[in-house]
Amino acid sequence: MKTKQEQVGTTTxxxxxxxxxxxxxxxxxxGGALVIGFTLRRHFHNVDVADEAAGKVxxxxxxxxxxxxQPDGSAELVLAQSEMGQGVYTALPMLLAEEADLDWxxxxxxxxxxxxxxxxxGSVMSNYLPLRQAGAMVRTVMIATAARQWGVAESExxxxxxxxxxxxxxxRVSYGQLVPAARAMPLPNFKTVKLKDxxxxxxxxxxxxxxxxxxxxxxxARFGLxxxxxxxxxxxxxxxxxxxxxxxxxDATKALAVPGVLQVFEIPAKGYRIFTxxxxxxxxxxxxxxxxxxxxxxxxxxxxxHSTESxxxxxxxxxxxLAHAPAWTSDxxxxxxxxxxxxxxxxxxYEFPFLAHACMEPMNITAHLREGRCxxxxxxxxxxxxxxxxxxxxxxxxxxxxxxxxxxxGGFGRRYQYDFPAEVAQIAKHVEVPVxxxxxxxxxxxxxxxxxxxxxxxxxxxxTHGNIVAWSDHLADVPLSYxxxxxxxxxxxxxxxxxxPVYPIAQVRMGFTPIESAVPRAWWRSVETSFNxxxxxxxxxxxxxxxxxxPYRFRRRLLQLPEIPRVRGKxxxxxxxxxxxxxxxxxxxxxxxxxxxxxxxxxxxIACTTNYAYLAQxxxxxxENDTIRVDRLVTAVDCGQVVNPNxxxxxxxxxxxxxxxxxxxxxxxxRDGAVEQQxxxxxxxxxxxxxxxxxxxxxxxxxxxxxLGEAAVGLTGPAVANAIFAATGKRLRRMPFRMxxxxx
Amino acid sequence: xxxxxLNVNGQSRTIEADGxxxxxxxxxxxxRLTGTKYGCGIGMCGACTVHLDGTAVRSCQTTVAxxxxxxxxxxxxxxxxxxxxxxxxxxQRAWIAEQVPQCGYCQSGQIMSAAALLANKPHPTDxxxxxxxxxxxxxxxxYFRIRKAIHTAAQEMRA
Numbered sequence: 093m094k095t096k097q098e099q100v101g102t103t104t105x106x107x108x109x110x111x112x113x114x115x116x117x118x119x120x121x122x123g124g125a126l127v128i129g130f131t132l133r134r135h136f137h138n139v140d141v142a143d144e145a146a147g148k149v150x151x152x153x154x155x156x157x158x159x160x161x162q163p164d165g166s167a168e169l170v171l172a173q174s175e176m177g178q179g180v181y182t183a184l185p186m187l188l189a190e191e192a193d194l195d196w197x198x199x200x201x202x203x204x205x206x207x208x209x210x211x212x213x214g215s216v217m218s219n220y221l222p223l224r225q226a227g228a229m230v231r232t233v234m235i236a237t238a239a240r241q242w243g244v245a246e247s248e249x250x251x252x253x254x255x256x257x258x259x260x261x262x263x264r265v266s267y268g269q270l271v272p273a274a275r276a277m278p279l280p281n282f283k284t285v286k287l288k289d290x291x292x293x294x295x296x297x298x299x300x301x302x303x304x305x306x307x308x309x310x311x312x313a314r315f316g317l318x319x320x321x322x323x324x325x326x327x328x329x330x331x332x333x334x335x336x337x338x339x340x341x342x343d344a345t346k347a348l349a350v351p352g353v354l355q356v357f358e359i360p361a362k363g364y365r366i367f368t369x370x371x372x373x374x375x376x377x378x379x380x381x382x383x384x385x386x387x388x389x390x391x392x393x394x395x396x397x398h399s400t401e402s403x404x405x406x407x408x409x410x411x412x413x414l415a416h417a418p419a420w421t422s423d424x425x426x427x428x429x430x431x432x433x434x435x436x437x438x439x440x441x442y443e444f445p446f447l448a449h450a451c452m453e454p455m456n457i458t459a460h461l462r463e464g465r466c467x468x469x470x471x472x473x474x475x476x477x478x479x480x481x482x483x484x485x486x487x488x489x490x491x492x493x494x495x496x497x498x499x500x501x502g503g504f505g506r507r508y509q510y511d512f513p514a515e516v517a518q519i520a521k522h523v524e525v526p527v528x529x530x531x532x533x534x535x536x537x538x539x540x541x542x543x544x545x546x547x548x549x550x551x552x553x554x555x556t557h558g559n560i561v562a563w564s565d566h567l568a569d570v571p572l573s574y575x576x577x578x579x580x581x582x583x584x585x586x587x588x589x590x591x592x593p594v595y596p597i598a599q600v601r602m603g604f605t606p607i608e609s610a611v612p613r614a615w616w617r618s619v620e621t622s623f624n625x626x627x628x629x630x631x632x633x634x635x636x637x638x639x640x641x642x643p644y645r646f647r648r649r650l651l652q653l654p655e656i657p658r659v660r661g662k663x664x665x666x667x668x669x670x671x672x673x674x675x676x677x678x679x680x681x682x683x684x685x686x687x688x689x690x691x692x693x694x695x696x697x698i699a700c701t702t703n704y705a706y707l708a709q710x711x712x713x714x715x716e717n718d719t720i721r722v723d724r725l726v727t728a729v730d731c732g733q734v735v736n737p738n739x740x741x742x743x744x745x746x747x748x749x750x751x752x753x754x755x756x757x758x759x760x761x762x763r764d765g766a767v768e769q770q771x772x773x774x775x776x777x778x779x780x781x782x783x784x785x786x787x788x789x790x791x792x793x794x795x796x797x798x799x800l801g802e803a804a805v806g807l808t809g810p811a812v813a814n815a816i817f818a819a820t821g822k823r824l825r826r827m828p829f830r831m832x833x834x835x836x
Numbered sequence: 837x838x839x840x841x842l843n844v845n846g847q848s849r850t851i852e853a854d855g856x857x858x859x860x861x862x863x864x865x866x867x868r869l870t871g872t873k874y875g876c877g878i879g880m881c882g883a884c885t886v887h888l889d890g891t892a893v894r895s896c897q898t899t900v901a902x903x904x905x906x907x908x909x910x911x912x913x914x915x916x917x918x919x920x921x922x923x924x925x926x927x928q929r930a931w932i933a934e935q936v937p938q939c940g941y942c943q944s945g946q947i948m949s950a951a952a953l954l955a956n957k958p959h960p961t962d963x964x965x966x967x968x969x970x971x972x973x974x975x976x977x978x979y980f981r982i983r984k985a986i987h988t989a990a991q992e993m994r995a
Contacts, residue, residue: 107875156845177937177938177939177976178938179938188908197923226920263918301935302935302937303934304937304940305931305932305936305937305940306932308940309916309924309936309937309943309947310871310911310912310915310924310928310933311869311871311872311910311912311930311944312871315868315873316938317870317873317934318864318870320868320870334868350856351837363865378853378857378865378866379861379864379865379874380854380857380860380861380865401914410972422903450975451939451941452872452873452875452881452883452939452973452974452975452976453873453875453939453941454875456958475962487874493863497937499940500939500941501873501939501940501942502939502941502975502976503939504975530874532877532883533875533876533877533878572937715934720958738935738976740848742935742938742978742981743938745937745978745980745981746977746978748977749976749977749979749980750975752977753977759838769881770875771877771878772875772876772878772880772973773878773880777973777975778977778979779970779971779972779973779979780965780966780969780970780972780979780982780983781966781967781970781971783977783980783983784951784980785980786980818851
């Protein structure tokens with residue numbers, strides 16, 4: 093049922109090209125190729141402005157993906173997804189090539205100029221069916237064309253490696269040769285086209301090398317900051333350190349005296365949904381000169397209305413909120429959990445800080461405005477939405493703005509935002525040549541859209557059998573919904589709370605109290621799961637220990653109890669399959685040697701989740717001299733059909749260690765209305781010596797695939813925290829974790 | 837502004853710049869060698885690592901005046917011998933074989949640090965790898981594969 097970590101397949105070095113392509117029709121001519129256009133279903137966490145903007149752009153253009161089969165036998169997949177290291181440029185063409193029986197060595201990916209929002213771990217999950225259907229359409233058309241030419245029955249023809257074969261007459265013909273005739277054939281209906289039985293897959297499920305990796309090892313890969321155009325200039329912006337602050341006055345004399353500095357001008361702040369700080373832009377002939385020019389600026393800031401905000405103040409408000417009834421609760425029945433008959437009660441407060449995305453490539457974007465048109469090069473998770481933002485800022489029609497999506501040095505949700513696109517549009521109005529807006533690391537750290545900070549009071553009750561009979565969770569955080577909800581329409585709701593625990597519990601109550609803050613917040617890898625996942629599985633662990641039961645056995649036993657009948661909410665979707673969860677718990681426990689002795693100062697913790705996919709993880713830690721070291725993470729995954737085991741493993745490994753970094757090291761704190769951390773010297777992140785050994789096991793499955801980019805984020809935190817408790821007897825609840833934790 | 841003769845990837849180049857300009861920006865903006873990346877500007881992340889006379893240095897902390905007369909090798913020149921692209925460096929081949937990069941932004945610097953490590957210590961232990969690579973941050977957190985790839989490259993270079 094499981095597959096061990098396979099070796100990665102042979103190296104194939106192929107380029108990924110990025111060029112303009114205009115999709116015009118379902119089987120339109122494009123240089124004599126057979127072209128099939130189709131629509132990929134988007135998947136987002138939240139309905140937000142990106143969705144709306146994308147919807148507007150999509151009008152009049154029915155497709156967001158295309159297949160070209162060329163007369164030379166090569167095939168191209170024109171994709172609207174963005175690549176930021178998650179491997180979509182390999183996993184998505186694999187889906188197409190599998191069903192079309194394309195020669196994998198001759199498949200290329202082309203980045204479409206029409207770009208969709210890429211996030212929410214949705215690329216593989218949402219494209220699994222459409223891309224297979226598109227592939228099956230190619231194969232079906234090729235068979236029909238060959239069969240007609242040969243005068244044989246279609247059922248007697250087979251396909252392999254971009255060829256159609258007729259075994260009885262020993263004839264074969266390449267797809268390339270069939271293209272001219274195939275273009276005149278009717279396309280099969282995507283709804284009824286015959287798909288392969290997954291048991292026959294030869295490419296899907298095979299570890300396949302990522303097509304974009306060779307260029308990333310030679311310096312040839314071009315990221316946003318690597319855009320170089322003839323005559324281009326570089327810009328940086330001096331922004332007020334405090335959120336909501338603006339320049340009161342400035343003197344550019346010294347800045348303009350710096351060699352290479354060309355222009356200095358003010359750009360205004362932008363409000364709701366764009367959220368830029370505004371400031372003083374410095375344009376120069378090199379990035380370095382622009383930075384030196386900015387240092388020489390003399391600015392007096394009006395620090396704005398939020399200049400007294402601090403982390404201490406926010407924490408005090410959260411504590412106060414938790415001492416009172418929540419502003420919002422999930423039910424109105426008024427059943428007090430205190431009245432539920434229980435033999436043991438447990439109560440704990442968990443706390444999580446603001447976090448930065450800290451993508452390795454700081455925010456940047458390049459634009460060239462001339463003659464009423466704007467061309468933009470954007471490392472963006474949502475190029476289509478950026479086009480709208482830029483067009484609006486420049487008062488141009490969207491058709492006058494072209495956005496090229498570049499490679500991205502990390503995304504993690506940060507590259508959905510509209511701040512840097514709006515800024516570059518403001519700057520481009522003053523500059524006649526191409527201009528690259530560069531955010532320094534300090535800009536990136538102090539003007540991010542942060543993962544929310546919050547506190548929560550968890551309460552649980554156990555009956556005499558050790559079953560959980562009541563569970564409540566009062567979250568007081570600086571909510572995303574108050575950043576992105578329309579001003580004047582913001583109301584507390586449960587949108588940032590976890591779904592009901594997967595374990596059967598009769599009385600569950602969620603509560604929420606919003607804390608107002610000027611600190612910008614937005615999506616951060618896995619969004620609310622990043623703080624909810626830890627609380628749910630750590631508190632479950634606390635209840636297991638309170639029940640006097642082994643935490644693995646406790647979870648396993650609860651998952652086998654009968655479901656408690658209730659009406660499911662309309663947004664809840666189908667209930668998770670508890671047997672799949674039990675299977676991954678068992679696999680992780682078995683592979684980690686759960687129950688065997690680890691020796692002094694060491695401990696194991698377990699956690700599981702049904703967010704994104706079915707996962708369980710066992711963490712092994714050593715805690716000596718108050719230093720926490722994570723030694724090993726053993727993970728079992730049932731994500732349905734694994735498309736590319738190489739990429740799936742990468743995404744999980746990255747998610748685990750990104751999370752480890754956040755729970756052990758990272759925190760953004762606020763003082764005098766500004767972020768205190770500036771760079772990687774005071775915002776510590778995980779480094780090589782702190783990276784544990786990783787073992788990841790997949791459950792073989794042909795069920796519909798789930799995305800894995802965010803799946804481990806809600807899992808590694810609790811597994812490690814539970815392991816720290818096992819090693820030391822101390823339960824840590826405030827992130828980033830320290831053995832000398834203070835909750836004061 | 838002054839003129840600085842530099843030897844970059846075996847080629848003589850002359851740049852006109854302020855002597856205090858970090859080598860990073862001279863490479864990226866003046867010579868348009870963009871394989872060397874900007875990550876922090878304070879020598880804390882390693883994305884800008886290049887070789888200066890064979891030693892791994894942070895190009896954001898090295899001025900063009902410091903680099904004058906020295907041999908600079910960037911990621912673009914790692915597979916070069918006497919100015920010709922002979923093959924990928926063993927570290928680059930190992931990076932591909934172990935499928936290290938995700939977003940890939942930090943990997944130029946990771947590869948340059950790893951190549952310098954192996955030039956000095958052909959058979960590094962895990963802890964020697966940890967020490968040598970601790971200055972290179974990867975936010976996709978590919979550390980586990982980097983460690984494997986360095987061992988793979990070491991094995992290949994030994995063979």
